[in-house]
Each structure stands twice: as structure tokens, then as C-alpha cells.
Amino acid sequence: MNILPVSACSQNKKYQPNFKSCIKIYNPKNVTSLDIFAKDKVRTSSCPFRSDQDWNDFMRYIFWNFAGEDKVNISSLACADGSEPLSYALYLYDKTPKSYYGKFYITASDIDSEMIKVAKSGRINLSNGDFKNIEKYIKNPQRYFTDYGKPIKITNNVDEERYSYKIDSEVHSLIKFKKSDILTEVKKMNPDEYYILNIKNVFPYLKENYINEVLETMSKKLKSGSIFVYGKYDLLVSNFKNRLFNLGFFEPKQGECFVQKI
Numbered sequence: 001m002n003i004l005p006v007s008a009c010s011q012n013k014k015y016q017p018n019f020k021s022c023i024k025i026y027n028p029k030n031v032t033s034l035d036i037f038a039k040d041k042v043r044t045s046s047c048p049f050r051s052d053q054d055w056n057d058f059m060r061y062i063f064w065n066f067a068g069e070d071k072v073n074i075s076s077l078a079c080a081d082g083s084e085p086l087s088y089a090l091y092l093y094d095k096t097p098k099s100y101y102g103k104f105y106i107t108a109s110d111i112d113s114e115m116i117k118v119a120k121s122g123r124i125n126l127s128n129g130d131f132k133n134i135e136k137y138i139k140n141p142q143r144y145f146t147d148y149g150k151p152i153k154i155t156n157n158v159d160e161e162r163y164s165y166k167i168d169s170e171v172h173s174l175i176k177f178k179k180s181d182i183l184t185e186v187k188k189m190n191p192d193e194y195y196i197l198n199i200k201n202v203f204p205y206l207k208e209n210y211i212n213e214v215l216e217t218m219s220k221k222l223k224s225g226s227i228f229v230y231g232k233y234d235l236l237v238s239n240f241k242n243r244l245f246n247l248g249f250f251e252p253k254q255g256e257c258f259v260q261k262i
């Protein structure tokens, strides 16, 4: 496990370190200075089935909420190495028949080209701790990952204790990746379709006016009944939940990091 000093984890002092073994920290390339608050120190920490949600509980709600619908978009913005959309793809593929999971369209993007290249590659760096985490939701997760040996090289990656795995190609093919920034993708959402919009653990990096524009645009674009999923770190942004309530969202399950459009 790689334990980082607090100072290395936080230029923005509010941002607390994550001591999980899956942490990755690197300086992103080609990131526009306009929207990144701490542009030299953006962290891409991610892992499948990140603990912001109890995924069984959360997915039960998703299945119930969208039971009668033919098409639901799962959009994962600021997806880093793709661990987050992979959690959806794995969960749906493992637990539901194709006739059911076929109605969920998973797209994912990140502003950093290197992260998107990794996400698109169909490989992922995973530690033993990551596997234990996946096992909470997926029995024998090794079925979906083939040992690939050396970790994928990521610029300024501080975590060298992981191995890389090839993700089952059918599972990986459920996700469409592209390089893009959050606001561009939020503006492009179709107001006539349902979304599970994930923008997780990135808001503390963003400038206030950018945050406002993202929140206001998504509140206009998201159809009633759509879900917005944030991360625990996003609660560091001042008044984050109240801002969501004021923009027309309610919390169907208290304490879990998601809200729903009224």
C-alpha cells in the first residue's frame, strides 16, 4: 500500500488524502488552465466500485426507478482510467440478461488524453485491494480479468505496486470512451432522454463559475426522474447538496451520494 503524506495529496488544503492502495496521482497533460483549480496536481484516484455508493443498494434503486424504460444513458464524466464506467458494465453484464442490460448505454469521458488512452486500451491497473473491493459485488471477479503483467505506464504515477489486467472484451465493449470536458458533455445531453449522470470526485478541482455552469446546465438538461451521482469528495465544495436541492433535485436515499431530478 502506498501511503502518501498529506502535503503531497493536497494543494487545495480541503482535499483529503485517500489511503487506499489504488490511488494514482499524476500531472495531467494538455489540460486547459481555465477550468482546473489545481491544474498541476489533479489526481486521478479511482477504483472499480468506489465506496461512495453501496452498489447493490444503488443499483437496486436504478433497476426499480427505470424498470419501465427502454433507454437509459449512463454517462460517466471525469472518468479517469475508466474504473467508474467499468463498475456499471461489470455489474450489468454479471447480474442481468442481455435483453435487460441492452437498454443501458454507457459513455465515459475525461479531459486528460493519457487517461482516456488507458481507459480505451481495455487494460486496467489493479491491486489486490481493488480485487477485494470488486469481490464485494462480483463473485470470482478474476473471470473478467486476464493477467497482463507489468502495470500500464502513466506519467507521474506514484503507485507502482499494481499489475495490469486485460478486461473481458465483451464487458469493455459496453463502454464508449472519448476525450472531452465535463461542461461540453453536459451541454450535449438530450433533455428527452433519461440519464444516470456521474460527475464524481472532481468538483473541488474546478473553479466556482465552472461549477455553477455545470450544475445549472445539468439541472436544465436532466429530465424529471434522471439521477445525478456525485462523490464523497464533492461534498467539500461549499453548500454542494443545498445547491442541488435549490436546482430541483431531491435525495431518494439519505447518506448515499446521489440525487434525483424532481
Ligand SMILES: C[S@@+](CC[C@H](N)C(=O)[O-])C[C@H]1O[C@@H](n2cnc3c(N)ncnc32)[C@H](O)[C@@H]1O
Residues within 6 Å of the ligand: 028, 035, 036, 042, 043, 044, 045, 046, 047, 050, 077, 078, 079, 080, 081, 083, 084, 109, 110, 111, 112, 115, 180, 181, 182, 183, 199, 200, 201, 202, 205, 231
Ligand atoms: C479524482 S479523479 C475522479 C475519477 C472518478 N470520477 C472517480 O470518482 O473515481 C478526477 C478526474 O477528473 C478529470 N478532470 C478534471 N477536470 C476535468 C474537466 N474539466 N473535464 C473532464 N475531466 C476532468 C481528471 O483528469 C481526473 O481524471
